[in-house]
Structures are given as C-alpha cells and as structure tokens.
Amino acid sequence: MIVYGGTLSPFVRKTLAAAAEKGIEVESKPTRFGQPDPEFDAVSPFRKIPALRDGDFTVCDSSAIIHYFEATKPEPALIPAEARERAMVIWFDEFADTIMVAAAGPMFFNRVVAPLLKMQGDEEAAKKGEKALEPVLDYLESLAPEPGEFLVGGKLSLADIAVASPFANLRHLQFDLSRWPRTMAWSEAMLARPSFAAMVARESKMFGR
Structure with a gap:
C-alpha cells in the first residue's frame, strides 16, 4: 500500500x-x-x-x-462495534477534521507553511484562527483523559489518533498550551507513542528543532 x-x-x-x-x-x-x-x-x-x-x-x-x-485488518480495532462508542469515535474524528483543523489550519499555513514555500503569510488570518481555536481547546480540556488514557471506551481508537494529530502542528508552531494543562499532557502522551513519535521528530527537523 x-x-x-x-x-x-x-x-x-x-x-x-x-x-x-x-x-x-x-x-x-x-x-x-x-x-x-x-x-x-x-x-x-x-x-x-x-x-x-x-x-x-x-x-x-x-x-x-x-x-x-x-x-x-479488523484487529486491533480502532473503530469500536458498540453503538455509542462507535458514534463517539466518529464524532471525534469529524471534530478533529472539520473543527479543530479548520481553526488551527490558518495559523499553521500562514506562520509555518507559507514561509517554507517562500510566500507571504496572512497574519490576520492566523490571529483569527488562534481565536477560533480557544473554544475548541476549552472543549477538549473538559473531556481530556489522563495521559496514557483514551477518549472513548478506555481503549485507543481513531478518536485519539484523529484528535492528537493536529497537536503536532501546534507543537511546530510552538503554540502555548499551558492554559489547557490536561489537554497538553494528554496530547503529549499521544504524540510520544511510537506511531507518532518518529514521524513528528522528522517533521521537527525541518524547523531546526
């Protein structure tokens, strides 16, 4: 594949x-x-x-x-069979893709990607994205599990992977998450998993970190 x-x-x-x-x-x-x-x-x-x-x-x-x-490859399952858990996993996947990335995307593009492409970033658009991200992080802070635990059903699922992925972009932005300590600790634990860690480390080298 x-x-x-x-x-x-x-x-x-x-x-x-x-x-x-x-x-x-x-x-x-x-x-x-x-x-x-x-x-x-x-x-x-x-x-x-x-x-x-x-x-x-x-x-x-x-x-x-x-x-x-x-x-x-059904096992290990990332999308649970139980109806409520499946619905919540699908929700978190949609939340990450269409709400969280939509808020953080303008920040990342205009402050990170545009300079890499030698383009002029739009700082006003980035600031609007930063403002839009705040209630998204407030929502996550109300739900964030302990580091090493998971969003749905006590097991790793697509929910965790989808929500954690944009946090790598926030790390590359050096975005301050200290206002959302539970979310910060949980996301750092997720990005430390082998499935993310080496990939995110390679990305960081692009920015000299």
Whole structure:
C-alpha cells in the first residue's frame, strides 16, 4: 500500500499513525505543493491528501482510508462495534477534521507553511484562527483523559489518533498550551507513542528543532 501526502498535513499524519497502530505496512510518498505529479494525480484527481493506492484500488480522504484499513485488518480495532462508542469515535474524528483543523489550519499555513514555500503569510488570518481555536481547546480540556488514557471506551481508537494529530502542528508552531494543562499532557502522551513519535521528530527537523 502507498499513502500519498506529506506528514505536515494532520490528515496524512493521522492516516500513517492509524496504519502503524494497526500494524499495516504502508509506503509513505510525500507530494509537493503545486508541483505536477502524474502518479499522484492518477490516484487523487482533485489532489486531495492523503490518497491511498492498494494494488488497483485507490481512494482519497483520511477517514475513508482508515475505514478501509479497519475493514481489511479488523484487529486491533480502532473503530469500536458498540453503538455509542462507535458514534463517539466518529464524532471525534469529524471534530478533529472539520473543527479543530479548520481553526488551527490558518495559523499553521500562514506562520509555518507559507514561509517554507517562500510566500507571504496572512497574519490576520492566523490571529483569527488562534481565536477560533480557544473554544475548541476549552472543549477538549473538559473531556481530556489522563495521559496514557483514551477518549472513548478506555481503549485507543481513531478518536485519539484523529484528535492528537493536529497537536503536532501546534507543537511546530510552538503554540502555548499551558492554559489547557490536561489537554497538553494528554496530547503529549499521544504524540510520544511510537506511531507518532518518529514521524513528528522528522517533521521537527525541518524547523531546526
């Protein structure tokens, strides 16, 4: 299996961490912003990342790929069977993708990605993202488990992986999480897991850290 997309994307990072937690071997192929790549374009016609190729099967979107992982290798399960737990895992995955990343994304793009691409960042957009992120972190602080524990059902799930992934981008931003100590401790414990740690360390080297 090949997963296309750079790991600075929280969606790509989430997908690769899920594969690692399930013991699925994948090849990670980064893509370059704005640069033609016929192989990637054939897999992802709209250039959405991550994209997956497994033989003659292709699919895009992190959640779709992880559901594919879950169906092809059911154990260890990242999406529980019990109805309420499954609903909560799906909620946290959606929350991370569409609420948390939407808030943090403008900060990361304008303060980190744009300079890497030698583009002028929009600091006003970054500040709006920072303001939008505060209630998101307040919500997580009200729910955050102890470090090493998990969001749903007392077991590691897609909920933990999806929510933890954007915290690597906040680390790269050197965003101060001290106002949300439970969230900070839990997210640091998640990013220390083998499924995340080496990947995030490689990313950090891009910023000389």
